Amino acid sequence: MIRGLVLASVLSAIALAAVPGFAVAQERPWTPLPSPPSRSCPDGLCQAEELAPLFRALDGRWGGVVRIVQFGDSHTAGRLITGSLETRLKARFPRRDIRIEPIGVVGVTLTDLRNHPLPVLDAPIDLIVLEYGVNEGFDDTLDPAAYERLLRSEIARLRAEAPRAALLILGAPEAQRGEGGGSCPGDAEARWRSPAMLAVVRDIQQRVAASLNVAYWDWRGRMGGDCSAFRLTLPGANGEDPMMRGDHVHFTQAGADWIGSLLYDDLMTAGRDWYRRGGAN
Numbered sequence: 001m002i003r004g005l006v007l008a009s010v011l012s013a014i015a016l017a018a019v020p021g022f023a024v025a026q027e028r029p030w031t032p033l034p035s036p037p038s039r040s041c042p043d044g045l046c047q048a049e050e051l052a053p054l055f056r057a058l059d060g061r062w063g064g065v066v067r068i069v070q071f072g073d074s075h076t077a078g079r080l081i082t083g084s085l086e087t088r089l090k091a092r093f094p095r096r097d098i099r100i101e102p103i104g105v106v107g108v109t110l111t112d113l114r115n116h117p118l119p120v121l122d123a124p125i126d127l128i129v130l131e132y133g134v135n136e137g138f139d140d141t142l143d144p145a146a147y148e149r150l151l152r153s154e155i156a157r158l159r160a161e162a163p164r165a166a167l168l169i170l171g172a173p174e175a176q177r178g179e180g181g182g183s184c185p186g187d188a189e190a191r192w193r194s195p196a197m198l199a200v201v202r203d204i205q206q207r208v209a210a211s212l213n214v215a216y217w218d219w220r221g222r223m224g225g226d227c228s229a230f231r232l233t234l235p236g237a238n239g240e241d242p243m244m245r246g247d248h249v250h251f252t253q254a255g256a257d258w259i260g261s262l263l264y265d266d267l268m269t270a271g272r273d274w275y276r277r278g279g280a281n
Contacts, residue, residue: 038221044266046216053166055271057126065123068100072131076104084260109135125165133172137198172202173219174229176248184227
């Protein structure tokens with residue numbers, strides 16, 4: 001497991017410190033954690049340029065309030081990952097009023113999104129995050145074509161309701177079921193495997209995001225790809241607590257904080273690149 005994030009963080013901090021609006025604030029200390037690279041999205045994010053509305057808001061061109069609304073399943077309902085992201089954003093941009101509203105329901109799929117209209121807020125929404133896919137991936141009867149139609153229609157609806165907001169799909173993370181047939185190194189009983197439909201869902205999410213110019217985060221890749229859900233349930237090399245629970249689906253508090261930090265890092269890298277290309281002008 002890769003343990004070189006501290007050096008990368010220091011180098012990133014030095015680079016970002018020279019970028020107005022994305023200057024580094026004092027952050028809470030943290031220990032070295034794995035930072036697996038994404039093989040499908042540069043720096044973890046595909047279509048990162050579509051996040052320009054968020055970067056403009058963080059830069060302060062549209063006022064002091066930055067609004068982010070995240071819809072999703074239990075990963076969102078737990079508020080731990082979004083809490084990690086929010087803490088880091090507030091530390092980096094202390095002059096901005098950053099508000100993240102997670103709207104999550106345990107066990108739901110994308111079909112539940114229609115039950116939650118965009119909240120009426122006292123400031124426009126800068127970013128809408130969609131965090132669905134795990135429960136669809138565990139449904140062996142899922143109709144991929146119907147799922148793709150639904151995803152496209154929901155993106156169109158959200159864009160019509162919040163035309164100024166950026167959209168970000170968090171690609172379904174790696175997750176496993178303990179029903180046998182696994183091949184992960186260290187799984188002596190060959191118990192744990194990722195459902196085949198989960199990869200189908202993830203492929204649809206990434207393809208739709210590319211075709212509709214929606215930002216996409218490679219959550220699975222940033223976890224470590226194949227068998228990462230198994231590896232992350234094990235203690236660290238120095239006895240650190242596992243970052244995933246024994247169900248191989250949900251994260252521990254430490255793991256959620258780590259995932260939030262990776263998402264934050266990738267957003268800041270994309271924001272720095274946007275600024276350097278003249279996006280703030």
